[in-house]
Amino acid sequence: MLINPVHAAEPSAPMEASPYLPTSRRFVNPLYIRVEDVPEVAYLSVGDRAEVERLAAKARELNDSDRIDRDAAWTLKEQALRIVHAHPMSTRRAALFEAFCEREGQGLVDFATWSAIVRTHGTQTWPEGVETSAGDRVAEVRSELAxxxxxxxxLxxxxxxxxATAQRELTEAGMSLGVVQDLAVGVHPTGADTWSLGDAFARGITVGAPPDPYNQRGQDWGQPPWRPDRLEELAYAPFRDMVRAALRHSGxxxxxxxxxxxxLWWVPAGESPLNGTYVRYDHDALIGILMLEAARAQALIIGEDLGTVEPWVRTYLSERGVLGTSILWxxxxxxxxxxxxxxxxxxCLASVTTHDLPPTAGYLTGEHMRIREELDLFTRPVEVERQADEAERERMMQALRRRGLLPEAGADLSSDPGERLRSTVEAxxxxxxxxxxxxxxxxxxxxxxxxxxxNQPGTHLEYPNWRLSLAGPDSRPLMLEDIVSSRQVRRLARAVDRGDHSG
Known part of the structure; x- marks a missing residue:
């Protein structure tokens, strides 16, 4: 089960919607906690349990919207978690918590300190002397906010x-890998990692991507890059800690x-991505650390090697057992x-689409073209773009017909457009x-x-990136139970029953 990043976001509203713009890549977003599964819940007083259940009921009301409201969800969940946190732990549980804190060391202390300061003072009016984790008043403020x-x-x-429980249950149920986590390319410029790791990140620079056919104006992701010189001086400790944490409970x-x-494509602050330039890293050191930690965790590594890639890079990664990414389109x-x-x-990991492309049904019906035209993301005339898009789709349809996966043009006897679309997605x-x-x-x-x-790359507030609830063709929000019981889900699962295809 490959999931989007679960990296830590802001500890209070407003919370960044994108899982690819976290405050920290080492720690996790407590929005994902299942409150009911925290053992102390079972020992709450009648009054406290009633309050937790009331908050849970209000949270469930958010499921009726087609937009994900992380701020509202976290506000309710945080209240419930504070009630649970106030309840005393058993001696055994307290010892486990202490062992966790000792294992995570100063990195956890720094992250928690940053979170406490943000919760108390927001992001704009911090006390003097805590601008970074090395500030002369950090210890004092940490004590005040103990x-x-x-x-x-x-949390x-x-x-x-x-x-850990999720990974164990998935593997016990028969999954060979269980959870496959996702590591974002960078962090928020004013987040916990940049606060605690200081000059390991470049200032006045953001990361992005040069222009390509899908993003013809280039991309600026708004994230500061690692400084290659400081990473080396730090013996790559921040990178090692980050990778080790991500692999701890995943396959x-x-x-x-x-x-x-x-x-990385470095973009000077205030400049267009068109004016960026590539800065190189010691890939032997970084990939070596990645493979060492993967071997220790007995886990596999998948590299998203899409976009502008030097050909030798894919060979280099393949020789080291790193899987690439192949997207059908x-x-x-x-x-x-x-x-x-x-x-x-x-x-490689092969798939029809990915999170930076529209769902397959949307691609086949031209939804992505409508969005890109509406957001003015084209650099060529719309008519030219539409012709190119239609030609690309038709080439793919011809390939499906040659393999007998679709009937010849004009031979489809189904009169239901929805059924024709589903059949094409399956093909x-x-x-x-x-x-x-x-x-x-x-x-x-x-x-x-x-x-x-x-997600629509190259946009910020122009499109509700990462805020749309999962929905069916009618755009009505769906619950997990709807997916599990869906006939369409079973049909598509059978379509990728590989048998002996994979060799």
Whole structure:
């Protein structure tokens, strides 16, 4: 089960919606805590339990909206967690908490201190002397906010135990890998990591990507990059700690934009991504650490090696056992025709789509073109873009017909447009499942027929990135139970039943 990053976000509203713009990549967002599973809940007084249940009922009301309101959800969940935190722990539980804090060391203390300061003072009016973790008043402020610091540390311990439980239950249920976590490419410029790790990050610089066919104006992700010189001086400790934490309770780790371990597109503050430049890193050191930690955790590594990639990089990663990423719409031969399934890489995760592209149903119906036109993301005339998009889709449809996965044009007897669309989505997944790829993925929006992009790269407030609830073709929000019981989900799962396809 490959999940989006669960990295820590802001400890109070407003909370960043994107899991790829966290405050810390080492620690986790307590929004994901399941309050009911914290053992102390069972020992609450009647009054406290009633209050927790009241808060849970109010939180469930948020599920009726087609927009995810993280601020409202966290406000309610935090109130419930504070009630649970105030209840005394058993001697055994207290000892486990103490052991966790000792293991995580100063990194946890710094993260919790930053969280306590933000909860108390917000992000704008901090006391003097705490501008960084090395500030001369940090110890004093930490003492003043001891209860908040302890609460933040406790939240991380609860998260650690629940992640461990989730991974154990998945593997005991028969999954070979269980959870595969996701490591974002960077962090928020004013977050916990930049506060605690100081000049390990470059100032006045953000990370992005040069122009490509899907983002013709380039991208600026608003994240400060690691300084390669400081990483070396620190013996790569921040990187090691981050990777080790992500692998602790997972069977694998996807590295978002793994090319960033080789080079990153640095954009000077205030400049367009068009004016950025590449800065190189010691990839031998970074990949070596990554593989060492993966070996220790007995986990696999998946590198998102899409976009502008130097050809030798993919060979370098493959030789070290790092899986690449193959997205159907990007897998074309030199003349632009879709790559035959047998010619895909074996060491890769292959899928029809990814979180930076629209769901497959949305792509087939042109939803992505409507959004990009509406947001003025094209640099060529819209008519030219539409012609290119339609030609690309038709080449793919022809490839499906050649393999007998779709009937010949005009031979489809189904009069139901929805059924024709579902059949095409299944055919595309059958195409990918016929590749030798070590892993094949199905995006959850494809399971339920959602058409709306979860994320539109190159936008900030112009589009509700990461705020749309999972929904069916009618845009009505869905619950997990709806997915589990869905006939369409079972149909698509059967479409990727690989049998002996994978070799």
């Amino acid at each position: 209860d908040e610091v302890s609460f933040a540390m406790w 991380q311990w609860v998260l650690d135990t629940q992640l 694998g780790l996807r590295i978002d934009h793994i090319i960033g371990l080789f080079r 990007f897998e074309n031969t030199e003349d632009g025709t879709p790559r035959d399934p047998k010619d895909y890489r074996r060491l 595309l997944h059958r195409y990918v499942s016929a590749t030798p790829a070590a892993l094949v993925g199905i995006a959850v929006p494809d399971l339920v027929g959602d058409r709306r992009a979860m």
